[in-house]
Amino acid sequence: MKERCPVCGAEGKLEFKPYNIPYFGDIMLFTLSCPSCGYHSSDVLLLSSGRNKKRHELLVSSVEDLSSTVVRSSYARIEIPELGVNVEPRRGESFITTVEGVLIRVERVVKMLWRNEEGEKRERAERLLQRIAEIKAGKASMRLIIEDPTGNSAIIPPQ
Numbered sequence: 555m556k557e558r559c560p561v562c563g564a565e566g567k568l569e570f571k572p573y574n575i576p577y578f579g580d581i582m583l584f585t586l587s588c589p590s591c592g593y594h595s596s597d598v599l600l601l602s603s604g605r606n607k608k609r610h611e612l613l614v615s616s617v618e619d620l621s622s623t624v625v626r627s628s629y630a631r632i633e634i635p636e637l638g639v640n641v642e643p644r645r646g647e648s649f650i651t652t653v654e655g656v657l658i659r660v661e662r663v664v665k666m667l668w669r670n671e672e673g674e675k676r677e678r679a680e681r682l683l684q685r686i687a688e689i690k691a692g693k694a695s696m697r698l699i700i701e702d703p704t705g706n707s708a709i710i711p712p713q
């Protein structure tokens with residue numbers, strides 16, 4: 555399908571892809587990509603009825619918990635209180651990944667933001683990365699909280 559790019563107005567390509575999560579249900583992925591300016595956005599829609607909860611919370615305390623599936627629609631807010639992480643909703647930014655995948659994204663952002671910092675900020679960043687490494691090794695715990703007013707996000711434990 556064709557749809558106008560919200561950035562440059564050129565004709566973009568809108569795609570719908572069904573995606574199945576075993577023991578959970580079907581999800582529809584939407585992506586819009588613009589060949590002209592490179593704009594890309596995506597969103598997700600849960601198709602199984604009865605799954606649409608607005609708030610999800612998972613205590614991540616073992617290596618097994620890290621392989622839980624995380625579906626984040628672009629209307630969802632993500633919070634990891636133990637790491638001081640807050641990700642506000644952003645239109646066109648959705649993803650399907652694992653808890654480990656979420657942590658890898660956080661690591662990448664911390665490294666990028668504090669690459670050129672020194673002193674106390676740098677130490678704080680290093681402590682945060684150390685904490686993430688401990689969580690990934692199953693030696694520390696954290697909570698992953700997702701709030702999505704549209705109910706199109708989910709945290710699905712491994713089966």
Ligand SMILES: [Zn+2]
Nearest residue numbers: 559562588591
């Ligand atoms: Zn464009």
